[in-house]
Amino acid sequence: MAEIKIVTDSSAQLTPEEIEEYNIHIIPLSVEINGENHVDGETITRQELVDELRKGNIPKTSQPPVGRFIETFEQLGADGSEILAIMMSDVLSGTYHTACSAAEMVKCSVTVINSKETDRALSFQVLAAAKDAREGRSIEEIKAHCLDIHKRTTTDVLVDSMDCLVAGGRVSRLAGALTKLINLKIIVRLREDSLDVVNKGRSRKSFIKYCKDLSRFHENNRIVELSLSNVGTDEEFLERIKNAVLPENSRDAKYIARLTSPIIMTHTGLNAVGVITLAEKEEPEENR
Structure with a gap:
């Protein structure tokens, strides 16, 4: 059986040790x-991008050129x-479609998966695939495993400032100005085919309340992994979120809190926090 090599994009939240x-x-964006x-x-x-945001410089994103994919696929x-x-x-980028186009242009065997996730949620699938490949599982078996992980994953983003969403065209300038006046905080959830606002509040307290509600959803479905990928958020607040999210049955969950990728920072802005959970069982459709 041919060796299976795993490729992902740089939005994935992977540690250097895991890579x-x-x-x-990794194909960089x-x-x-x-x-x-x-x-x-x-x-x-990542820290340099945080520093740029603190200076008031709001970046733009661009996906990798198709040639970068072709070169990587052909080498591997x-x-x-x-x-x-x-x-x-x-939902977030055209990177998946670029990868699909590149796959059709090379002679080697390439399978492309739309993870429907990003950041650590994407990494859950990438790491599972890498472990499966090492154990000799087939592409079809790995694809099924990735889908199972997707169904057990939730990705919420606590957005502290609307500036980047406005600059990226996802929120109108008028709406952004009005929300800034009232210091509105929002929470968005990455779903199968959309990015939806699921909560609004006037302070960070609304974030903590939402996280406690999230915890209650998991009282009968243990969280096995929690990631708080963030954009320069203070450690004290991250600890408050962690304690709010994890129910008693999940205190031993694998936990990671790191700066997210520059790509995600560009959309979410300073002090945003991605609350990403992997549950033991499949999440009900209404929870995903």
Whole structure:
């Protein structure tokens, strides 16, 4: 059986240790700041992007050129390996469709999965796929496993400032100005085919209340992993969120809190927090 090599994009929240251990190949996305293009993880770090946001510089994003995918696929497939590319949700980016186009242009075997996720939620699938490939599972078995993980995942983003959403055209300037006047905070949930506002409040207290409600949903469905990917959010607030989200039955959940990728920062803005959970069982449709 041919070796299966795993590819993903740089929006995935993976530690350097995970990338090395499972030999995961990352295709970087790009951000533009003041007219200058920066390649995620190559010419700009996560902390540097936070620093730019604190200066009031709001970046723009761009997906990788199709040539970057073609080059990666051809290099990895040159020895006869199969390639499994797990990409961020098409709700957020055209990266998945670019990967599909590249897959049709190369001679090697490439399967592209739309994870319908991003950040650590994308990584849940990437890591599972890498482990499955190491154990000799087929592409079809891995695809089924990724779908199962997607159905057990929820991705909420606590948006502290509307500036980046306004700059990215996702919220009108008038609405952004009005919400800034009343200090409105919002929570958005990444769903199968949309990014929906699920909660609004006037302060961070509304975030904590929402997280406590989220915790109640998991009283009968244990959280096995929790990620608080963030944009320079203070550690004390992250700890409050963690304690609010995790019910008693989930205190031993694997936990990670790291800066998110520059791509996600560009959309969410300073002090945003991605609350990403992986549950033991499939989440009801209305909870996802």
